[in-house]
Amino acid sequence: MNKGVRLTGPEETDREARRGVLWWVLCGLGTLVLVYPVLSFMSFRKKRQRPVTFHPDEQLAQVTFKEGVFLVREEAGYYALSARCTHLGCILNYDEPSKRFRCPCHRSVFALSGKWLSGPAEKDLQRLPLSVKGNKDMVAILNL
Numbered sequence: 001m002n003k004g005v006r007l008t009g010p011e012e013t014d015r016e017a018r019r020g021v022l023w024w025v026l027c028g029l030g031t032l033v034l035v036y037p038v039l040s041f042m043s044f045r046k047k048r049q050r051p052v053t054f055h056p057d058e059q060l061a062q063v064t065f066k067e068g069v070f071l072v073r074e075e076a077g078y079y080a081l082s083a084r085c086t087h088l089g090c091i092l093n094y095d096e097p098s099k100r101f102r103c104p105c106h107r108s109v110f111a112l113s114g115k116w117l118s119g120p121a122e123k124d125l126q127r128l129p130l131s132v133k134g135n136k137d138m139v140a141i142l143n144l
Helices: 010-043
Strands: 049-054 063-066 069-074 077-082 093-095 100-102 109-111 116-118 130-132 138-143
Antiparallel strands (some): 093 100
């Protein structure tokens, strides 16, 4: 085809149609590439759990911390609490004199039972399922 000649008629219409289809296909693929990571994070995320085992010698103190879990011993028995603050997820510290859990990041305070007392958290600590094995090990299931 010569440089100065311009196509008209059905040949030009076919070329424009192919360009339009190619443009929309590329836009669709680009959108999928950008949106897929967001959708997969939001909707296809698996809930993961990890068992945390407290051996009999670790069950003697009133409060024991291990791998993101507090094991609390009371007269009525034991229970397990997540050590993550319900505000932004900082790992809590146990304050022995006041018998409370304190967030070092934003100063939320929780009772020994896990009940929220003050600070920006506004939710109680998460109670974790706790089971006892035959060898008297206690296993708490931590949600990740």
